[in-house]
Amino acid sequence: MCLMRESKITPVHKKGPTNILRPTSYRPISVTCMSPMLESKINTHYYILSDDQHGFTHGCSTCTNLLECLNDVTCIRYELLNK
Numbered sequence: 001m002c003l004m005r006e007s008k009i010t011p012v013h014k015k016g017p018t019n020i021l022r023p024t025s026y027r028p029i030s031v032t033c034m035s036p037m038l039e040s041k042i043n044t045h046y047y048i049l050s051d052d053q054h055g056f057t058h059g060c061s062t063c064t065n066l067l068e069c070l071n072d073v074t075c076i077r078y079e080l081l082n083k
Contacts, residue, residue: 007031 011026019025054065 054060
């Protein structure tokens with residue numbers, strides 16, 4: 001059974017001679033469950049996330065989330081001071 005937060009790590013050889021004793025010769029590749037990938041495709045096609053969603057949304061990040069939060073707090077404070 002595949003859980004959403006589970007993944008299998010597979011070592012993939014980098015360039016150069018193969019040496020099993022040198023872990024730096026390999027890079028870890030995460031083989032994830034299909035559910036997150038399927039969820040991403042469904043959201044991209046049908047856009048089921050809210051406009052307020054910032055994580056995992058193209059063009060939005062934690063920075064844009066913090067800026068929006070700061071803007072909301074500033075607007076509320078301005079309204080309270082000007083009553």
